[in-house]
Every structure is written in C-alpha cells, then in structure tokens.
Amino acid sequence: MNNPLSLSVRIAEGFLSKEESILNLDELTVLTRQAGYDAICMRASQLGVHSSIVDLTTGIKTIEASRLPVTMVTGNFDIVYNNDCGPDCLQHITPFLDLAERLNAPLVRVAIKTDDDIKATQRAADEAAERNLSLVHQCHTLSLFETVDACESTVKKINRPNFGIIYEPANLEICNQPYTGEVFDRLAPWIKNVYLQNQRLTPNGAVTLDTWCRGPVSFDLIPVHSEHGIRFESVFSELQRIGYEGPITVHQSAQPGEGPLETAKRSATFLRTIMHAAP
Numbered sequence: 001m002n003n004p005l006s007l008s009v010r011i012a013e014g015f016l017s018k019e020e021s022i023l024n025l026d027e028l029t030v031l032t033r034q035a036g037y038d039a040i041c042m043r044a045s046q047l048g049v050h051s052s053i054v055d056l057t058t059g060i061k062t063i064e065a066s067r068l069p070v071t072m073v074t075g076n077f078d079i080v081y082n083n084d085c086g087p088d089c090l091q092h093i094t095p096f097l098d099l100a101e102r103l104n105a106p107l108v109r110v111a112i113k114t115d116d117d118i119k120a121t122q123r124a125a126d127e128a129a130e131r132n133l134s135l136v137h138q139c140h141t142l143s144l145f146e147t148v149d150a151c152e153s154t155v156k157k158i159n160r161p162n163f164g165i166i167y168e169p170a171n172l173e174i175c176n177q178p179y180t181g182e183v184f185d186r187l188a189p190w191i192k193n194v195y196l197q198n199q200r201l202t203p204n205g206a207v208t209l210d211t212w213c214r215g216p217v218s219f220d221l222i223p224v225h226s227e228h229g230i231r232f233e234s235v236f237s238e239l240q241r242i243g244y245e246g247p248i249t250v251h252q253s254a255q256p257g258e259g260p261l262e263t264a265k266r267s268a269t270f271l272r273t274i275m276h277a278a279p
Contacts, residue, residue: 086111
C-alpha cells in the first residue's frame with residue numbers, strides 16, 4: 001500500500017480539551033514533516049470557520065510553504081465534539097465549503113444525528129458537488145454512524161455520490177461492531193478517509209464514552225504502535241483487498257509521557273511498516 005499518510009492536528013490537542021492547541025500551525029507543519037507524514041488533516045483548533053481572515057491567510061501561507069496537502073477539514077468545534085449542535089453545519093454549509101476550498105481540501109467532515117438531518121445533508125452535498133467537494137461522516141458514537149447497519153442505511157438514504165464515510169475502527173469497536181471483514185464488504189463503496197487511533201477496552205478504563213447501542217463504554221487510550229488494541233494488520237489487509245487509495249489519517253492526541261513529535265513519529269513508523277507489508 002502506498003496511501004498518503006496524514007496527521008490530524010489533534011496530535012496537539014488533549015483528548016477532552018479539543019479547542020486549544022499546544023502547538024501553532026508553523027510548529028505543527030514542521031512536526032508533521034519531521035515525523036514522516038505526507039499530509040495534514042485540519043481541525044478547528046488550528047483553522048476553522050471561526051478563523052479571522054488574517055489568521056486564515058497566514059495559515060494558508062504556512063501550509064503552502066510546508067507543501068503539505070490538507071486531506072480534510074473539520075470546520076468547527078460542534079462537529080469535533082459531536083454534540084447536539086453538530087448538524088447545524090448542514091444548514092449553513094457554505095462557510096465550511098469556503099474553508100475547504102481555501103485550503104484545497106477535498107473532504108469536509110459533518111455531523112448527522114437524526115433522520116431529520118437527511119434532507120439538509122442532501123442539500124449540503126449538492127452544494128458541495130458544485131465545488132467538486134465531498135462531505136464525510138466518521139463512524140462515531142451517538143450519531144447515525146454508530147453501527148455498520150446504521151452507516152449503510154444512512155448513506156443509502158442520503159444517496160449522493162459525493163457523500164461518504166470516514167472508516168474508524170476504534171469507534172466501531174466501542175459500539176461492539178465488526179471493524180474488519182463484513183464492514184468492508186458493506187461499506188467499501190463509501191469509504192473516503194480512514195481515521196486510526198488505538199485503545200484497549202476495559203471496565204475500569206480512564207475514558208468512558210456513551211453510546212446509543214450499548215450504553216457507556218470504558219477504555220484506555222494506548223499508543224498506535226501498541227500490540228494490545230486495534231488489529232491494524234487486519235485493517236490494512238482489508239483496505240488493500242478493497243483497493244482503497246485514499247488517505248490514512250492518524251487521529252490521536254499525544255500519549256502520556258511522550259511529546260507530540262515522539263507520538264507522531266512512532267505512529268508513522270509503525271503504520272508504514274504495516275502498510276508496506278500489506279499483501
């Protein structure tokens with residue numbers, strides 16, 4: 001596999017505090033290059049629809065100077081937090097498309113909570129299509145993309161060629177869903193991005209997330225390169241099988257006891273080894 005490896009700017013965010021970054025964009029782009037990534041995945045902690053013209057213009061110059069393509073934008077904090085206001089972006093998608101266009105990013109992440117959001121999603125996707133942009137939704141708890149069944153049924157209801165899924169095995173595992181085999185057979189046509197983070201499910205985990213399908217689930221965050229978590233070798237084997245050619249995005253904050261550069265570099269080294277070994 002030779003997919004572009006993208007680093008989410010989440011590397012400089014805390015897991016439960018995603019609005020402030022410990023690194024500025026200049027520092028992040030340097031880190032991204034030093035750690036061995038091909039691209040960057042933008043979130044609102046660096047640049048979003050709330051950013052001033054001055055900040056956006058400066059940020060674009062920084063990204064252009066780094067020669068790092070932007071694989072996707074997540075334009076505000078409501079989408080990041082997946083809260084009840086997340087779907088509001090669908091009612092006013094133009095600023096999010098403007099942001100993606102300015103950053104030359106092909107994908108725009110959105111949030112969908114109920115079937116009432118479907119029509120707004122279709123309208124937003126149609127507007128995005130006019131700019132050759134795609135909308136995507138992460139496999140995520142507390143959304144219409146919690147389970148494989150829900151992912152498949154929702155994307156079919158939306159029925160837009162430029163609407164797709166961010167495959168994310170950790171959230172699928174939290175929801176007790178298969179994240180290899182069947183999931184790829186069913187969702188392959190719509191996978192436009194891949195988010196990778198690692199965890200170990202445990203009853204006394206440091207983090208607990210609520211789900212609609214199985215209630216609260218506890219887990220510990222662990223390094224991407226840890227052997228005790230998501231079976232990344234199987235994930236890459238399946239991605240190879242379906243011919244996935246899009247970005248692979250490391251979507252994980254810095255690990256305790258490690259700086260962002262160390263975490264990012266170890267993740268990249270580990271994942272590239274698996275990617276090159278994928279049959």
